[in-house]
Amino acid sequence: MNRQHTTRRHVSRGRRPLTALALLTGTALALSACGTSVEPVPAAGEEAGRGYPVTVENCGRELTFQSAPESVVGLSPSQTELLVELGLADRLVGQAQVAHHELDEDITAQLTDVPVLSEEAPPAREDLLGAAPDFVYSPTDYEFTAEQGFASIEQLAGAGAEAYTATGGCSDRRAAGTVDDLFTDIADLGLVFSVTERAEELSEQGRARLEEVAGTVEGAERPSVAQLYVEGTTLSAIGGGVEYDIIDRAGGDNVFERDEPAFAEFFAAVVTPEEITSRDPEVIVFSVNDAEHEAATRAYLAETFPDVSAVARDRLVAVPNSDLFPGTLGNIDAVERIAAELHPDLF
The missing domain is CATH 3.40.50.1980 (Nitrogenase molybdenum iron protein domain)
Structure with a gap:
């Protein structure tokens, strides 16, 4: 096994000011989600020729995109990293909760001009809306809790932004979540942003790494x-x-x-x-x-x-x-x- 995979991330730099129970119910140990890719729906026009509109199911909601989002916010470094790995760094208009952990240098080098919306907690409602995103990718539903002062899914929709929660991040999935949920997210994002080839490559690499571990520990x-x-x-x-x-x-x-x-x-x-x-x-x-x-x-x-x-x-x-x-x-x-x-x- 390539040992670099076991060490390439560092322990996070900052701690959120939350109690253990809030931490568990929030992002650090995270809630879970339910997301399933749906095949592109044929439609007329230029975007249809490029595979739009497309619809994905996320946390029991259907999200339909007439074209690929152009202004994206990742609500944690983990989400931002995946967006960059999919080749979407030039679409990022905000990153959040950046104190959670350090990203690799090759990732941070692509984020030098991306505004930081928050350090430890999710961004305040006005800060997230002020970035004018049309797509927000969150690790959990907690980041969309209006009672905490964050922008809700409804408020984001009112501002023209779709909110996508990681498949492992919706409350009705949390207890049953698996590592395979990640591959649903990769497939969904590949479909939404029309980067399916790169998404398939990332998934193949990830599955191969998991299969190598499974083969090594078998028996x-x-x-x-x-x-x-x-x-x-x-x-x-x-x-x-x-x-x-x-x-x-x-x-x-x-x-x-x-x-x-x-x-x-x-x-x-x-x-x-x-x-x-x-x-x-x-x-x-x-x-x-x-x-x-x-x-x-x-x-x-x-x-x-x-x-x-x-x-x-x-x-x-x-x-x-x-x-x-x-x-x-x-x-x-x-x-x-x-x-x-x-x-x-x-x-």
């Missing part, structure tokens, strides 16, 4: 894994969503299951230290906002769980929150990174 003994998020002394466990699927694909067995009552309505739940101790995971995977957060989490785990197998054997795996956002190529990075930690003898 290997699967260690038990707890996936956690720590904010201060508040401990949250993951029992569903794309994070659950990432562990499974990496060759681990989650100690928390999707069908447990605690995860009946959401993919994550606050748990007691005693609950972790009783399940005694062999590996603990934890998501982090930055280097400071990683250090604090490691210290908490060492102090709280000295006798848990994962801590006693120093099998603690930090993963940037940004790699767990719905609709990001980082999902694939996370599978590779975790697989290499779960099965070091195979990579």
Whole structure:
């Protein structure tokens, strides 16, 4: 396996000023979505000759485009990165929540003239609308919460902009989300922006990387894994969503299951230290906002769980929150990174 895929992203630079539960219900561990590509609808005129209009389904809504959007905003670095990878850097009129993580130099080099609309939280309503987008790509529905002072989907529509939430980012999909949701987003964006060839190339590359991991870990003994998020002394466990699927694909067995009552309505739940101790995971995977957060989490785990197998054997795996956002190529990075930690003898 090409090891660069497991290390090319850095831990995010900034932490949002949210509580752990807000973080979980917002973007950092993210909500989920439901998106399905629909074939282009034939129509008359010049745009029809180029494949327009096209319709995609997203979060239970049908979005129809008469032509490719020209003024685009990515509401997190993860979304901005995917747009750039699809060759759409020249259409970006805004990027947001840029403190979440550092993008690779080849990506940032294409964003030097793209205005930053916000650092840590989603952009305020007036800032997003002021960028005059006609397409906004978000990792979750949280970024469209009017009660938080953000532009709602309806307000964006009133300003002439379509809002697209990553397929892993709608609330009705969150608990059942998988890494494959990313490929729905890539296909949808390829269709909307008429860059289907590049979208197919990205998907093929991503699927090949996942297949390589699957082939490498096939038949290997699967260690038990707890996936956690720590904010201060508040401990949250993951029992569903794309994070659950990432562990499974990496060759681990989650100690928390999707069908447990605690995860009946959401993919994550606050748990007691005693609950972790009783399940005694062999590996603990934890998501982090930055280097400071990683250090604090490691210290908490060492102090709280000295006798848990994962801590006693120093099998603690930090993963940037940004790699767990719905609709990001980082999902694939996370599978590779975790697989290499779960099965070091195979990579």
